[in-house]
Amino acid sequence: MRDNCGLNRRPTAIGGGKTLLALISAALLGACAGPQQDSAGLPPDSEDMIAGLYIVDCLLPGQIRKLGAMTYQTPRRPVKTTAADCNIRGGEYVAYDRANYKTALKVWLPSAEAGDPKAQVSVGEIFENGLGTEPNYEMAAFWYAKAAEQGDKTAQFNLGTLYEQGKGVEQNKLKALNLYREAWGLPEDSLMYQATAQKEQEALRASLESQLKSKDAQLKLLESQLQSLRSKLKAAKARGASPELATAADELNTLSELVTTLKNDRVAVAEQLSAIPKLRTPVAKLRTPEAGVKQRTPGVFEAASSDGVEVVRGESLSFEGTNFGRYYALVIGNRNYSALEDLETPFNDAREIGAVLENKYGFTVQLLLDADRLTVMRALNELHEVLTEDDNLLIYYAGHGSLIDIGDRNAGYWLPVNADAPPNDSRWVPNEFITNHLGRMQARRVLVIADSCYGGLLSSSPGHLFFGNAAGAEGSSEYIRYKLPRRSRLLLSSGGDKPVIDGGGGGHSVFARELITILENNSQVMSAPALYANIRQPVMARAEANNFVQEPVYKSIKGAGHEVGDFFFVPKSSQ
Incomplete structure (x- = not known):
């Protein structure tokens, strides 16, 4: 048994088979082209290609439009996209490693001042994140409030988190709760x-x-x-x-x-x-719907991967007349490191979790074993081309994690198998890269499960107020009806912003062992908060039995378009 934050060893080949999500266009890859393999048969860690995969604040040229005999050009349009895509579309952006809040504001501020709520949210996130300077929570709250007044769900949620934490505004949990309610679209008398x-x-x-x-x-x-x-x-x-x-x-x-x-x-x-007003509405327990027969509607995947291997779309899952959409999972297990201490359990964890998701819950699974930086980054980027608006995505990562102190907060990283030892972070995958791609993806519901040291740093959000948890509402028809249409970007971390152990679970990590058990034994629709509620105490107990303190953490991921939605696990058949 060891914690997941070690050092020193040799490289191994990338596992996991064909790419499920290899739909990135030839133009995009061509824009960042380089040699395809090195002498060991591994894809190159091309800095040019990787730079093209980062999300940037891109200012696209205006469109040429025709109205009768008159031709005119629209104003330039801000958009978040990859650097390579911005280049292809003739856009303008500041190179990622030189970007700061001033250059980012230059892209978004004109549209925000003109009243565009999405641009106002982007400006708020720029001030909240700091981008090379200290965060300005007061200005973040100001811009979130402007967009929230126009009914923007992301703005309502982001502003709610500031009120819950007392950042830039006076702390007010009831105000936060009401903003979450508005983002959810829930009536006040619910x-x-x-x-x-x-x-x-x-x-x-x-x-x-x-x-x-x-x-x-x-x-x-x-x-x-x-x-x-x-x-x-x-x-x-x-x-x-x-x-x-x-x-x-x-x-x-x-x-x-x-x-x-x-x-x-x-x-x-x-x-x-x-x-403080007294609520006169009687609070009743909400019943969990009885398990019913699930209907499965086959979906159609209309494209093929760039290497000629056909990629099959998953099937859309329905339960008691509710369509939950298609389910995809990107499962990453990194065990054998080139410059860091090898781990013991990530392969077992990733393979078994992938199998449970595929066999019991109908996920289409892409398994990556011993993935290097380019492989992880490309897989995340390619998801944008595959996922549609009604899809669900689960990303599972087991491997080394690390952090860097950047003043008043820490930045977290996933460490691919070719990562250098700290403090050299040049081959690490930053949380910011992951968050930016989550925001760009079309999928309505996304859950990231990170079983790595400091995995909780992927989210700066508080463990915010969840409606009805105490009343057991997560599986109720009302809960599903309100949550399902809302975008969700959620994180379940095995140990928050602290180290976690690699073993202790009979060939698995303590967290993966409990996660597999809960998913295997579940027979009804299960929400992400319910999964967290079921896993927290068992993981803490199992870690304590291994003389270690470890507590899972569940949060929303800010800056990725979260709108107080949820993620649901729907078994293929009731037990």
């Missing part, structure tokens, strides 16, 4: 919203009542001290002790000011407490 709102109101009420009790105790103590000082001052006056009088008078003034301040604080807390 039982799910009422249940969570009541829970938050009760927590806030308990906190304020505790503050009142504490302030009352402090006031009582200070009043006692004031009375003692007044007696001391009176005695000093009677004795005519001038120095003693002056000291006692100063103490009395200071203490009086403290009492006044504390009384004002108490009034403010009491006003907050009295302003």
